[in-house]
Amino acid sequence: MDQLLINPDYPHILSTLIFLPLAGAILLLFVRNEYFARYWALGITTLTAILSIPLVIAFDRGTSCYQFVEQVSWIKSLNIQYVVGIDGISVLLVMLTTLIMPLCVLASWSYIKTRVQAFMVCLLIMECAMLGVFMALDFVLFYILWEAMLIPMYMLIAIWGGPRKIYASIKFFLYTLAGSVMLLVAIIWLYIHNGYSFFIPDMMWQNYSSSAQIFLFLAFFLAFAIKVPMFPFHTWLPAAHVEAPTAGSVILASVLLKMGTYGFLRFAIPITPEATMTLAPAILWLSIAGIIYGGFTALAQSDMKKLIAYSSVGHMGFVTLGIFVLNTAGVEGAILQMINHGITTGALFLCIGMIYERTHSRELRDATGVGKHMPIFVTFLTFFSLSSFGFPATNSFVGEFLILAGTFEHNIWLALAAIPGAVLAAAYMLRMLQKIVWGGTDNPDQSWISDLNLREIVILAPFLFFVFWIGLGAEPFINIIHVSVENLLNNYHGFHNQVAVVTELITQ
Amino acid sequence: MQFLPELTLLGASLVVFIASLRSTEAATTRNLAIGLGAAIFGATLLSVNQTGKLFFDAYQVDLFSQVFKMLIAGAMLLVLLFGQALKGIPEKIYPEYYLFLFISVLGLMMLVSSVELLSIFVALELSSFAVYIMVPMRDDSGKFRFQMEAGIKYLLFGVTATGFMLFGMSYMYGLTGSTELSVVITKLSTMWDNPAAVIAMMMVLSGFFYKLAIFPFHFWVPDVYEGASNETTAFIATVPKLAAVALLIRLVSLISGDGQVIVNILMVCAIASMFYGNLSALVQKDIKRMLGFSGIAHAGFVLLGILTFQITGYANAIYYIVGYVLMNLACFLVICSVSKKGENVMIEDLSGLHKRSPIMAFTLAVGLFALAGIPPFVGFMGKFMLLAGALSEGYLLIVILAAVNTAIAIYYYLSVVRITYCSGPEERGVITPSILTSVTSVFLLAIIVFMGVSPQSFIDYASTAVQTIM
Numbered sequence: 001m002d003q004l005l006i007n008p009d010y011p012h013i014l015s016t017l018i019f020l021p022l023a024g025a026i027l028l029l030f031v032r033n034e035y036f037a038r039y040w041a042l043g044i045t046t047l048t049a050i051l052s053i054p055l056v057i058a059f060d061r062g063t064s065c066y067q068f069v070e071q072v073s074w075i076k077s078l079n080i081q082y083v084v085g086i087d088g089i090s091v092l093l094v095m096l097t098t099l100i101m102p103l104c105v106l107a108s109w110s111y112i113k114t115r116v117q118a119f120m121v122c123l124l125i126m127e128c129a130m131l132g133v134f135m136a137l138d139f140v141l142f143y144i145l146w147e148a149m150l151i152p153m154y155m156l157i158a159i160w161g162g163p164r165k166i167y168a169s170i171k172f173f174l175y176t177l178a179g180s181v182m183l184l185v186a187i188i189w190l191y192i193h194n195g196y197s198f199f200i201p202d203m204m205w206q207n208y209s210s211s212a213q214i215f216l217f218l219a220f221f222l223a224f225a226i227k228v229p230m231f232p233f234h235t236w237l238p239a240a241h242v243e244a245p246t247a248g249s250v251i252l253a254s255v256l257l258k259m260g261t262y263g264f265l266r267f268a269i270p271i272t273p274e275a276t277m278t279l280a281p282a283i284l285w286l287s288i289a290g291i292i293y294g295g296f297t298a299l300a301q302s303d304m305k306k307l308i309a310y311s312s313v314g315h316m317g318f319v320t321l322g323i324f325v326l327n328t329a330g331v332e333g334a335i336l337q338m339i340n341h342g343i344t345t346g347a348l349f350l351c352i353g354m355i356y357e358r359t360h361s362r363e364l365r366d367a368t369g370v371g372k373h374m375p376i377f378v379t380f381l382t383f384f385s386l387s388s389f390g391f392p393a394t395n396s397f398v399g400e401f402l403i404l405a406g407t408f409e410h411n412i413w414l415a416l417a418a419i420p421g422a423v424l425a426a427a428y429m430l431r432m433l434q435k436i437v438w439g440g441t442d443n444p445d446q447s448w449i450s451d452l453n454l455r456e457i458v459i460l461a462p463f464l465f466f467v468f469w470i471g472l473g474a475e476p477f478i479n480i481i482h483v484s485v486e487n488l489l490n491n492y493h494g495f496h497n498q499v500a501v502v503t504e505l506i507t508q
Numbered sequence: 509m510q511f512l513p514e515l516t517l518l519g520a521s522l523v524v525f526i527a528s529l530r531s532t533e534a535a536t537t538r539n540l541a542i543g544l545g546a547a548i549f550g551a552t553l554l555s556v557n558q559t560g561k562l563f564f565d566a567y568q569v570d571l572f573s574q575v576f577k578m579l580i581a582g583a584m585l586l587v588l589l590f591g592q593a594l595k596g597i598p599e600k601i602y603p604e605y606y607l608f609l610f611i612s613v614l615g616l617m618m619l620v621s622s623v624e625l626l627s628i629f630v631a632l633e634l635s636s637f638a639v640y641i642m643v644p645m646r647d648d649s650g651k652f653r654f655q656m657e658a659g660i661k662y663l664l665f666g667v668t669a670t671g672f673m674l675f676g677m678s679y680m681y682g683l684t685g686s687t688e689l690s691v692v693i694t695k696l697s698t699m700w701d702n703p704a705a706v707i708a709m710m711m712v713l714s715g716f717f718y719k720l721a722i723f724p725f726h727f728w729v730p731d732v733y734e735g736a737s738n739e740t741t742a743f744i745a746t747v748p749k750l751a752a753v754a755l756l757i758r759l760v761s762l763i764s765g766d767g768q769v770i771v772n773i774l775m776v777c778a779i780a781s782m783f784y785g786n787l788s789a790l791v792q793k794d795i796k797r798m799l800g801f802s803g804i805a806h807a808g809f810v811l812l813g814i815l816t817f818q819i820t821g822y823a824n825a826i827y828y829i830v831g832y833v834l835m836n837l838a839c840f841l842v843i844c845s846v847s848k849k850g851e852n853v854m855i856e857d858l859s860g861l862h863k864r865s866p867i868m869a870f871t872l873a874v875g876l877f878a879l880a881g882i883p884p885f886v887g888f889m890g891k892f893m894l895l896a897g898a899l900s901e902g903y904l905l906i907v908i909l910a911a912v913n914t915a916i917a918i919y920y921y922l923s924v925v926r927i928t929y930c931s932g933p934e935e936r937g938v939i940t941p942s943i944l945t946s947v948t949s950v951f952l953l954a955i956i957v958f959m960g961v962s963p964q965s966f967i968d969y970a971s972t973a974v975q976t977i978m
Binding site for chain 2: 074075076077078140143144145147148150151154155158159165166169170173174177178181182184185188189191192
C-alpha cells in the first residue's frame, strides 16, 4: 500500500467530485421544470469544475504515487474496495472531464428542446461515471463505472440523436459491451491469481506466465481498442458521432475515447508487460493503419461530423502509436495528445453543432461560404482546424511532435509511415475550412445566418485558451505527468531486464 | 410455530374457498387476497428462526427453508400487489384463482422443507397441479383457446418430467434402500462409477430442471408464458424458481466426495440453457415469450453457482435467483400495467411508453438493464459473483462462454428499451398505474439498486442459511 498517498488537506475531494454530479442527477429526477434543469445542471457541473481545481494545485509533481487517495472496504467477502486516487497519468484526464462538462451543458442550452431534465440527468450521470473511471484503483469499481456509463450514453444518442440514432446507439452499445465482457473474465482471473485482491496496483508487474499474459493482453486489447477506437474496431465511432447530439459528440470525443488509451496505460502495460513487448509491433502497425485510413476516409467525407469523426480515428492512432513505442517522449506525447484531442476535437464538434443549429444540416455543402456572415465563428473554427492538424504554436503540434520524436527513436520506418498521416490531416482540415469560410461560386444564400451569440463565444473561448496555452507553454502540463510516466517506463524496462537476467541464469 | 407459514397458507386457502362458495364482489376478493398474502408473508417472517423436524423427519424446518419460505411469500405478495387488477381472469372465478394460487404456494413452501423423496414428490406435485389449473383459467375473449393449449402442454411436459423423477427415485431407493435424502445422496456419492446411480440422479434432477426451465426441460416455457394470463405468468416465472433452486441446492450440497459426473452434467445443461435461451430470445415479438427464453438463460447462470459445490457458490446462486425474481417482477409489473384487458403485450405495444407512463418506462428499463447484467444493478453483481466463484474453481471455459452469452443477451433487452424510449406512442393510450402498483414498482427499483450496490449483507445471510444444511 506504499503507492498510496492521502492528502490531508483534501481528504474527500475525489469522492466529492464523483458523487456531486450523481446527487445532482438524483435530485433532478424529481423536478419537472426545464429552466431549472438547465441552470441546475450548469451549477452542478461548474461547482464540480471549481472543486476539481485544487487537484492540480495540490498535486505533488515529485512522486509517482497515487494521490488524494480514499480507501473504504466495500464488499468484504470478495475483498472489493472503494478506493480512488489519481496519478500523473489520470490527473489531466480528470481535469479535462470536469472542465468540459459545464461547456457541454452550455452547448445543449438551446440545442436540446425536448425532455431537458432527462438529458441533464444523463449528462450528470455520465460525469459521475467518467470521473470514477479515471480515479478508480479497484478493478471492480472501474469495471462497474466503465459499464454503467453505457446506459446514459446510449440514452443520449438514442433519444436526442439524429435520424439514424437507433442504429448508431445500438451499435455503440453492442460494440462496447461485447468488447468488455472478456475484460470481466480477465479481471476475475487476475483476482484469483493475486491472492483474491482487486486492488489494481497489486496486479502490476507480477510474473504471470507468458501465455496467460497474452490472453490477458488480448482481453484488455479487445475492450480498450474498441473504446479508442483502433482500426479495424472503429466502425461504431462515425455512426455514434454523427447521430449523437452536440454534447454527446463532445463527451464521446473528448472523454470516452480517452478511456481506451488510458486503459492501455493503466492496465495493459503494467499488468502484462511481457505480452506488451511481444504484441507491441502489431499494435504499432495497426496505429499506422488507423492514421492513414482515418486520414483518407476523412478526406472523402461530405458530412462535417463524419469528417471530424474519421479524423478522430487518425488522431487516436497517433496516441496509441505514442503509447506503444514505450519511451518517454512517446508516452508523454501520447498523454498530452489525449488532452489535445479532447480540446481540439471537442471544440470542432461544438463548432459544427453551432452551424447545425442554424442550418439544420451537417452537410458540408450547406455550410459553405459562411465566413462573410459569421466572422467570429470562422475565426474560432480556423484556430481549431489549425490545431487539429498540428500547426506549430497550437497544442496538437507539441503532442504530435513528441509522439513522432519518440517514434523516430523507436523505429525510423514506423515514423516515416506515420508522416503521411500528418499531411493528410492538413489536407482534409484545410479542405473543410476552405469550404466553410469561402466555399465556391455556387454557395447557398447564407446572408440570413447570424454570428455567434455571447453564450457560444463563452463556450468556445476556454478551448481556444487551452489550444494556445498548451501550444506555447506545454511545460507545466509535461511536468505534471512526467514522474508517473518515468516510473511506468522504468518499471517496464526494469521488468524486462529482470526477466532477461532470469532467462540468462536458466540458460547457463 | 414451526408449521405456521404452511398453516396460514392453508387457512388462507380455506378462506378463499369459502368465498368461492358464495358470490363475492370482485374488489372484495382482491382485497381479501392481498390481505391474506400479507398475513402469509408476516407468518413467514415470524417463523424465520424456527428449527426442528416434523413428520418422522421427513420435513425439516431450518434457517435455509425458512428464508426460502419468506422469499416465496414475499414474491407472491408482490405478484398479488401489482396483479391486483387481475385483468386476464374472468371475474366470477377470482376466488378459485386465488385458491389455486395459495395451494400452489403451499406446495412450494413444503418443497423447500422436504428432505425425503416422497415428501419432495408430493410437495412438487401439489404445487404443479395447482398451476396446471391456473394456466387455462384465462379469459377467453379472443376465442382462440390458446390458454387451453398452454395448459395441456404444461400438464404433459410436467407429468413427463415428474414421471422421470419418480422413476429416478425408485432407482435411488433400489440402490440405497432408503428414501431419506441425506442417506440416499451420501450413499450415492460413493458409487458414481455405477451408471445406475448417475442415471437415477439425472432423472431426479430433471424434475427440478423442469421447474427451473433448464435445457432440455424448457420446452413448455414459451408457450405457457404466452398462453397464461399476464398475472399467472408473473407467478410462474418467479415463485416456483425460488423453490426449485432451494431444493437443487439441498440435493447437490449433500453430494460428498468426487461428484465430477454431476458437475459435468450440470455444466452441459448450464451452457446449453444459456445459448438456447439467449439465441431464441433474439427473435421474439411477444415480450412474455422473450422473458421466458431469457429465463432459460438465467437458469443456466444459476447452475453456474450450484456446480461449484461450495458454500459461496450456493450463496451466490441464492443471491442471483432472488435478484432474478426481483428484476423479472419489475418487468412483469410493467406488462400487467400496459396490458389493457389482460391481452398479451407485443414488444411493439410498448412504443412510446416513456410518454404514456414515465414511471412504467423507467421500471421496465431498469428491470431489463438489470437482467442484461449492466452495473450498478443486482443482475451485474450476481453475475459477477457467479463468474468469480466458478473461475476460482477453475472452470475457465464455462466462464468465458457465459461471458459471451452476456454480450448476446444485451441485444434483445436493448431492443425493448429502444422501443420504450425511442419511438412515439402512435395513438396508444396513456397508462395510469394505480398507486399500489407505483409504490410496488418504486420498491422494486430501490431494492434492485440497493442489492446491486451493497450485496454484502445479502450474501452473508445467504451463506448463513446455506451453512445450516451443510
